[in-house]
Amino acid sequence: MEKILIELSQEGQIGYSVPENDMGETDISKILPQKYMRATIPKLPQVSEPDLRRHFTKLSQLNYSLTTNFYPLGSCTMKYNPPVNEKIANLPGLRYLHPYQPENTVQGMLEILYELQDVFCQITGMDNMTLQPSAGAQGEFTGLLLIRAYFKSKNERRNKIIVPDSAHGTNPASAKIAGFEILPLHSEPDGHIDPAKLKEILTDDVAALMLTAPNTLGVFEKDILILTDMMHKNGSLLYYDGANLNALMGHARPGDLGFDIIHINLHKTFSTPHGGGGPGAGPVGVKKALEPFLPKPVINKNKNVYSFIYDRPKSIGKVRSFYGNIPVLIKAYCYIKALGREGLKKVSEQAVINANYLLAILKEKLPAPAGDRCMHEFILSGKPLNKCGVKTLDVAKRLLDYGYYAPTIYFPLIIEEAIMIEPTETESKSTLDEFARVLINILEEAQNTPDLLKNAPQNTPVSRLNEVEAARKPILRW
């Protein structure tokens, strides 16, 4: 393992060269009174540039990433991140702009953002978009505030949001902070929503139903049009969690299915890197009726001149400073331009084929509780392994030994010992074959040498880490 920075520290070292002081050596305390100055010296590392470079390069090598390993992480959609998009996002004319510089000096940027909104509308079947939200969860939150504002403008008191138990945890958390009460909806064993069960809880104070489609079991709601109809007849709205949009592009549009609001997680469907946890971007699209409430500013185009419009009396306001995670947006724009209509359609087709192919191989070895067909991801249950004293977690850790990142595990919560696999369209058949072979091999190890799994991983920079101890006695800094 690599030392931590403070252990590399040597009094008197510095990594970077401070720019020249061409102002003279005035004593700062002559400019600012002493009482405003810090009395303590922060314990920051003192490390030379060569040593720093090695330190962070070594750290990077302790990571699994998309450029080093296959990442079958269900519902996280880890597809290939094209380097050309990085190169473009770094063009000086896109990278070194100030958010408050005059609009006539940023016309190219505004054009990109405007066009991006437009293609997102085409892909999702929505009427308008905001690019402001900085992540899917912030997009959800924005969408929920739009729902609040919409009903408020109609003088309707609707304070409940229905969230299926198969939904991502961000759904209920976002609804809660947007001020709604959450009505959980129990999904069927195969992950579907039963319209009869929805009917039981659908009262006239329900504002919306949040759905992930395909859902987190990788299954498309077969009764979607019935659900849509029920909600709309009730005067309620339908929210589309765009986490799984990768399965639909060019084949169907949430807007055509009756959804009123949608957020898109750009890194999932549009190949923007996720940087070890972010930044992301979570643009939100809406149907016409919700358009007046979109965050401000909105971008306007008038005779090829672009401008920001702030005068939006019904807007919910701003959800982040400035205009959005711009580099992420530019990368998504590049991806869409490069692939175009036929490329995006092919993405979804191949993502679904890849997932079904892996499922077809693996369902012979482990139960597939959501059925033997899927969209872009699928669920297996590690339950049968329990009799060998092995858990899904052990399978996941053993996969790391073989050079694969682990699938998503124990999610959705409604499947026992869940293993959720999403290969994405950017993995080759041979990668999938090899992954399946390794996983099947691990299942055999579980029968014959279960300790290999329980003691995994062994080939990673550290062996299994004690997460319980970390939470019990938190050490959160040096």
Add this chain to the structure above:
Amino acid sequence: MNYIPVTDKEKQEMLAKIGVKTSDELFSSIPKSARIKDLNISAGISEQALIRLLEDKSKKNSSLKDFLNFRGAGIYEHFIPTLVEEITSRSEFSTAYTPYQPEASQGTLQSIFEYQSMIAEITGMDVANASMYDGASATAEAAMLSLRSSGRRKLIISGLLHPEYQQVLRTYLQGTDVDIEVIQQVDGITSLSKLKNFVNNECASVIIQSPNFFGSIEDLDEIRKLTTEHGALLIQVLNPLSLGILKTPGEIGCDIAVGEGQVLGSATGFGGFTFGFFAAKKALAWKIPGRIVGQTIDTKNRRGFVLTLQAREQHIKREKATSNICTNAALNALSGCVYLSGWGPHGLKELAGLNIRKSHYAYDKISKVKGFEPAFKNQLFFNEFVLRTKKNIDEIEKNLLSENIIGPFALKGFYPELSDCLLFCVTETKTKEDIDKLVAILGK
């Protein structure tokens, strides 16, 4: 173009294994009526054409590489050491996901642990999280923490909190019945006497930015006394680079310190390279939103790092979570980590000192230009300051632009009562010669 590595022949083999004739059958669960034939967008293009297309668009912008920039107001132009971008552009960092499997993610986890440590050190606070979206959302999350932990329904914010942060804060609190009291400024700082009228035992927190939106350094000691007396939390929003010199929130006794991390090694990016930092006192550790990395040991007693205190987070607690945040801004925070690592305590101090020296030089010079005068008496500031002018503000902007200068930020948009005032920003990126050039053109 596309990035699909499956050949047509392989595709047929895969379909055969699945047991379908065409891929279309795999989409049969989607109602026919909602199926589309094609997207109404343009056809795909080659990589060469893509680069050309975006280069052309980028040329329609004028970047800070073409201009001399004296505008800050929340996003700042600072020198970025080459190593910072070298490291963050390493694809092993940029293309990794949230470190759910710690054994395969030690690089990201250790760098976040180092980041948390350095944020705690420069702010003088006990703990920091792994970053948030931006300074505005970090401020809103801090406000929500204070409401949650106190059960109180009132917030007091300074009118000199960045206006966009104020807007975001209001948006975040739309779903609640919280009262927000805004304290107006006097002479470029938050009015202490007005503040005194509003702080009481129903107040969850007082949120003050220092240096504030006008660049002024606030006197937080008095405000600290006031909040302590009434059991309210003191939340300071701040520029982390200023902490190379300025008194820390820890020394002041703040409960939470938040702000925008873009100044720590990220480009201006049209306001898009943001990350919010969030640091707090130990007692609030379990209430902090977002991800936190902790140190632990592996089965062989070796040190390692994991995501911890996850029982606060949405994927476990769902609607009872401390916040809905899931994705953070880890890569941007990594910039901050590499940036702080290289400067160390002394470099950071020197850098902060340069900002103070250069901005004060500019302040003194421009104050003496005919038609300009200080807007506030005795403004104490870090690297931004406000001047009042008798000249036409739109004319000034136009003149400066024609000389390839992005000039000061006009306050009239956010503060109509200060329609003759300009907010100047001078960082270490400007030489004496640059500043003299600005002064000369303003004097024309």
